[in-house]
Amino acid sequence: MKAVIPVAGIGTRLRPHTHTQPKSLVPVAGNTILGHIIDRLLGAGLTEFVFIVGYLGDKIVEYVRQQYPALQAQFVVQEPREGLGHALWLARDTFRHDPDGVLILLGDTIVDVDLPALLATPGSVLAVKEVKKPSMFGLVEIGAGGRVSKVVEKPRIPKSNFAMVGLYKLVDAENLAQALEWLMQTELRTHEEYQLTDALMHLIAQGEVMTTCPVDNWFDCGRKETLLEANARLLNRPEFLAPRAYPEFPGAVIIPPVSIGPGCQISHSIIGPNVAIGEKTIITNTILSDSIIGSYSELRSAVMHDCIVGSDASFRGLNHSLNIGDNTEIDYS
Numbered sequence: 001m002k003a004v005i006p007v008a009g010i011g012t013r014l015r016p017h018t019h020t021q022p023k024s025l026v027p028v029a030g031n032t033i034l035g036h037i038i039d040r041l042l043g044a045g046l047t048e049f050v051f052i053v054g055y056l057g058d059k060i061v062e063y064v065r066q067q068y069p070a071l072q073a074q075f076v077v078q079e080p081r082e083g084l085g086h087a088l089w090l091a092r093d094t095f096r097h098d099p100d101g102v103l104i105l106l107g108d109t110i111v112d113v114d115l116p117a118l119l120a121t122p123g124s125v126l127a128v129k130e131v132k133k134p135s136m137f138g139l140v141e142i143g144a145g146g147r148v149s150k151v152v153e154k155p156r157i158p159k160s161n162f163a164m165v166g167l168y169k170l171v172d173a174e175n176l177a178q179a180l181e182w183l184m185q186t187e188l189r190t191h192e193e194y195q196l197t198d199a200l201m202h203l204i205a206q207g208e209v210m211t212t213c214p215v216d217n218w219f220d221c222g223r224k225e226t227l228l229e230a231n232a233r234l235l236n237r238p239e240f241l242a243p244r245a246y247p248e249f250p251g252a253v254i255i256p257p258v259s260i261g262p263g264c265q266i267s268h269s270i271i272g273p274n275v276a277i278g279e280k281t282i283i284t285n286t287i288l289s290d291s292i293i294g295s296y297s298e299l300r301s302a303v304m305h306d307c308i309v310g311s312d313a314s315f316r317g318l319n320h321s322l323n324i325g326d327n328t329e330i331d332y333s
Contacts, residue, residue: 008054
């Protein structure tokens with residue numbers, strides 16, 4: 001089965017980080033978002049990949065070729081960007097003749113799911129999760145026998161709270177390609193874009209059977225809050241939780257789980273928990289928790305939590321020398 005990964009989005013909700021890099025290359029838990037996705041798909045046995053690129057797409061091409069030189073990868077450019085349905089329509093000739101079908105996984109989404117089990121499930125499968133605000137998502141309505149009866153993109157009046165999480169397994173790739181062609185020929189737009197949801201609904205109307213697979217966790221990493229949440233979740237894996245000594249960091253206290261890149265200089269600081277730091281970053285006299293720090297950055301005299309700091313950035317906090325008398329109260333907040 002071929003994996004198709006759309007990564008053409010601009011990532012406006014993650015600015016300023018996406019001014020200089022695609023959101024799929026934003027660092028999280030010692031890797032990039034895209035790196036975590038590729039590693040998980042490789043671990044499930046997928047070997048052929050199609051990347052649909054757009055905004056700063058040359059950086060994604062360079063990243064994949066440098067970090068995964070043996071990967072069987074194809075690249076399709078989406079320009080202009082007119083929705084997920086449009087992106088997949090542009091890439092249809094890369095997967096339509098695959099007899100084993102196609103797996104689509106959005107390039108800014110990290111999903112906790114038993115991927116081998118999902119791939120082994122007969123028929124087409126849509127990964128879903130119950131949500132509290134269903135009108136913000138593409139939704140699945142489930143009918144008799146657990147089959148998908150309807151899919152709809154961000155309905156004004158939701159009739160379900162099962163959101164599609166950006167992971168789709170479709171066993172008939174040719175049927176999907178034809179549905180995408182129908183979508184473009186009819187110029188059917190929802191919320192001003194060509195939606196994959198409408199192509200899926202067309203397949204359901206033609207009689208294709210789809211079922212759902214609930215996921216344990218789902219992180220849309222296009223926002224700061226969910227990116228930090230994904231970072232914490234991924235860091236709470238055994239390789240990051242194991243306590244270890246850091247003799248190269250004098251006067252530093254490291255509270256796992258953390259990910260610290262090579263070449264970092266950390267002194268007289270408290271780092272952790274849930275902190276990911278890129279390579280060759282300098283941290284001095286700092287308390288840092290629940291944060292992502294890029295490579296080649298510098299933090300001094302700071303107390304930081306729930307922060308995202310890009311690469312080649314510098315932050316210096318306040319450093320006080322005080323002589324405080326009796327009955328004194330000082331509040332810097």
